[in-house]
Amino acid sequence: MEELQCCVVSCERQLDKNYWDNQYQSNKTGWDLGEVSPPIKKYIDELQNCNISILIPGCGNTYEAEYLLHKGFTDITVIDIAPTIVEKLQEKFLSNKNIKVILGDFFEHYNKYDLIIEQTFFCALPPTLRQKYVYKMHQLLNIDGLIIGLLFNRIFETNPPFGGSKKEYEMLFKDAFVFKQFDVCNNSAAPRANTELFIEFKKKIAVIVDLYGFEGITCNGCMNTVSQKIATLPNVLNVSMSTNYAEVLIVSNEAVLLQDLQNEISYDAKYFIKKLNS
Numbered sequence: 001m002e003e004l005q006c007c008v009v010s011c012e013r014q015l016d017k018n019y020w021d022n023q024y025q026s027n028k029t030g031w032d033l034g035e036v037s038p039p040i041k042k043y044i045d046e047l048q049n050c051n052i053s054i055l056i057p058g059c060g061n062t063y064e065a066e067y068l069l070h071k072g073f074t075d076i077t078v079i080d081i082a083p084t085i086v087e088k089l090q091e092k093f094l095s096n097k098n099i100k101v102i103l104g105d106f107f108e109h110y111n112k113y114d115l116i117i118e119q120t121f122f123c124a125l126p127p128t129l130r131q132k133y134v135y136k137m138h139q140l141l142n143i144d145g146l147i148i149g150l151l152f153n154r155i156f157e158t159n160p161p162f163g164g165s166k167k168e169y170e171m172l173f174k175d176a177f178v179f180k181q182f183d184v185c186n187n188s189a190a191p192r193a194n195t196e197l198f199i200e201f202k203k204k205i206a207v208i209v210d211l212y213g214f215e216g217i218t219c220n221g222c223m224n225t226v227s228q229k230i231a232t233l234p235n236v237l238n239v240s241m242s243t244n245y246a247e248v249l250i251v252s253n254e255a256v257l258l259q260d261l262q263n264e265i266s267y268d269a270k271y272f273i274k275k276l277n278s
């Protein structure tokens with residue numbers, strides 16, 4: 001298993017509601033493109049059915065939603081954790097029945113969507129939440145549902161944003177999603193030229209995607225051993241552990257018994273696994 005970079009220092013900062021709201025209140029919104037991102041605009045232009053249900057998590061100023069409304073889409077939901085930006089959007093779209101603006105945490109949101117648009121949300125989250133993000137995305141999508149959008153194909157010196165590589169994302173999303181598009185973007189907004197991957201990932205339905213809490217691991221070596229052992233269990237397709245070793249995403253083609261998982265890791269008495277799905 002490959003060694004992945006961990007954001008040990010950066011993860012110490014709380015990237016919570018207060019942090020993000022502060023960014024809006026003090027106008028420190030360097031991520032804001034001021035327009036719909038060109039690759040996403042192109043994708044929207046090619047969509048045929050304006051009645052599909054669409055979610056934009058971590059929406060910020062959500063030029064994407066504005067463009068969708070302009071194109072006649074009728075079932076758009078945007079969600080953000082920062083009250084300041086959400087109040088602004090709620091006022092802006094007050095009389096528009098085609099868009100729902102939610103103040104809330106993406107990880108506590110429950111519904112089903114045909115399409116989820118990723119635009120600098122994944123990179124805003126602490127990397128320790130990446131396994132949970134994949135699990136949640138899979139849960140929120142309808143059959144044949146898609147995540148589309150952009151992921152950074154670079155590492156940053158200071159965070160957020162938190163970057164990554166195609167290889168890293170492949171290991172994270174594989175088997176839970178079919179990669180329909182996963183390429184370096186050739187039409188990114190100028191400041192992000194050659195640093196983004198355009199993704200179109202389709203939810204796999206014949207698999208089970210589960211999230212577990214894990215206790216007892218303290219180093220990458222142990223994480224690799226544990227992941228490899230779980231991966232040898234029947235029906236397991238992919239195992240991905242968070243960089244703080246607290247959560248593990250398991251994709252399988254049939255349900256895996258918790259007892260089998262616990263037995264597999266019981267060679268070390270301090271290891272403990274429990275299901276986190278809700």
Ligand SMILES: C[S@@+](CC[C@H](N)C(=O)[O-])C[C@H]1O[C@@H](n2cnc3c(N)ncnc32)[C@H](O)[C@@H]1O
Nearest residue numbers: 020031058059060080081082105106119120124
């Ligand atoms: C880097 S900004 C991107 C905003 C917008 N997508 C854009 O591209 O301009 C990240 C956004 O995610 C929101 N956010 C962070 N964590 C969140 C969470 N757990 N649930 C919902 N929104 C969240 C922040 O408030 C912020 O608006």
